[in-house]
Amino acid sequence: MNKNMQNVKIIGTGSYVPENVLTNNDLEKMVDTNDEWIIARTGIKERRIAKDNETTSDISSKAALRALENAKLNPEQLELIIVATNSPDMIFPATACLVQDKIEAINAATFDLQAGCTGFVYGMITAWQFIVSGFYNNALVIGGETLSKFVDWTDRNTCVLFGDGAGAVVLKANKTEGILSGHLKGDGSGADLIKIPAGASKNPTSHETIKQRLHYVKMKGNGVFKYAVKYMKRSTISALEKCNISATDVDCFIPHQANMRIIEVVAKVLGIKKDKVFINLDKYGNTSAASVAIALDEAVRQGKIQNGDIVVLTAFGAGLTSGSIVIKWVK
Numbered sequence: 641m642n643k644n645m646q647n648v649k650i651i652g653t654g655s656y657v658p659e660n661v662l663t664n665n666d667l668e669k670m671v672d673t674n675d676e677w678i679i680a681r682t683g684i685k686e687r688r689i690a691k692d693n694e695t696t697s698d699i700s701s702k703a704a705l706r707a708l709e710n711a712k713l714n715p716e717q718l719e720l721i722i723v724a725t726n727s728p729d730m731i732f733p734a735t736a737c738l739v740q741d742k743i744e745a746i747n748a749a750t751f752d753l754q755a756g757c758t759g760f761v762y763g764m765i766t767a768w769q770f771i772v773s774g775f776y777n778n779a780l781v782i783g784g785e786t787l788s789k790f791v792d793w794t795d796r797n798t799c800v801l802f803g804d805g806a807g808a809v810v811l812k813a814n815k816t817e818g819i820l821s822g823h824l825k826g827d828g829s830g831a832d833l834i835k836i837p838a839g840a841s842k843n844p845t846s847h848e849t850i851k852q853r854l855h856y857v858k859m860k861g862n863g864v865f866k867y868a869v870k871y872m873k874r875s876t877i878s879a880l881e882k883c884n885i886s887a888t889d890v891d892c893f894i895p896h897q898a899n900m901r902i903i904e905v906v907a908k909v910l911g912i913k914k915d916k917v918f919i920n921l922d923k924y925g926n927t928s929a930a931s932v933a934i935a936l937d938e939a940v941r942q943g944k945i946q947n948g949d950i951v952v953l954t955a956f957g958a959g960l961t962s963g964s965i966v967i968k969w970v971k
């Protein structure tokens with residue numbers, strides 16, 4: 641327990657994406673779609689796809705080890721591991737336990753967190769509270785997905801959107817600034833907009849659920865689009881207001897990488913200039929809970945985030961959920 645440290649900062653980031661690249665041209669051979677449509681409607685050019693024997697815990701562990709190396713922390717020093725995922729290795733045990741074993745973080749507590757694509761932001765805010773309260777001194781938060789295993793590769797409405805990957809951060813108690821504020825929201829009235837209908841208690845697996853292809857992602861894209869714009873805007877404003885920072889003071893805006901059009905509209909309504917917005921969805925598509933985590937790691941490694949910068953992470957996703965974090969970047 642560490643009761644004196646009230647602030648929390650990110651001391652390391654890491655990410656990993658599978659080697660296998662699936663381009664829009666590849667998808668043209670699988671479903672009735674084309675490169676122009678996908679780029680115009682989403683901004684996505686290609687995505688990474690995990691191998692058959694490559695799991696969420698495998699790629700999450702690789703991202704985790706990179707974050708730990710960057711943080712100069714040994715796995716056995718870790719006190720908490722949270723894995724945000726919608727595509728766990730199994731319904732149970734938690735993927736976080738499998739990651740803990742793979743990276744040999746023998747002293748860490750472990751749990752999974754499921755909050756759609758907002759999962760990593762939920763995970764960071766949860767870990768932040770554990771450290772602020774003095775319960776833990778450090779935590780590893782991972783967003784990891786192999787959603788390609790839950791995507792219907794005959795459904796052009798969804799299969800062009802998603803990709804696999806993992807990103808991670810190490811958080812640690814800190815005497816000066818770091819995470820400044822956060823905001824989280826849930827809205828279960830929109831639960832039907834994006835879901836995997838079968839394979840759990842509502843529709844246990846049966847011949848019928850398999851025949852009806854109910855084990856795959858089902859999405860009403862237009863409904864999600866409207867929700868995404870409204871709630872990412874509201875969540876970002878709420879988090880910024882809590883720490884008295886104006887959107888025009890944001891140095892690096894890292895939104896959930898679902899759709900270029902959503903990102904552009906959100907940045908515009910917030911008044912955040914294009915050159916402050918970090919984008920990598922053209923390379924990876926929507927990696928769900930991993931998206932913000934991968935983008936944050938790439939922004940750091942590309943030198944897009946400097947000491948003292950105000951960084952905002954924001955996401956929305958299945959649930960429905962939304963959330964944002966404001967960080968003053970301190971090395």
Ligand code: ACO
Pocket residue numbers: 672673674677678681682756757758796797798800834859860861862864865868898899926928956957958959
């Ligand atoms: N290729 C070609 N045509 C397509 C494709 C495709 N891959 N997919 C759909 N179409 C067609 C549709 O059938 C439709 O044809 P019709 O007019 O003849 O019926 C037409 O394109 C337009 O379809 P819309 O759904 O209206 O297209 P829209 O502009 O809304 O774009 C999209 C669809 C990209 C899915 C958009 O709605 C979107 O990005 N929504 C948000 C989705 C999202 O962010 N999901 C992630 C949720 S986060 C989580 O928790 C996992």
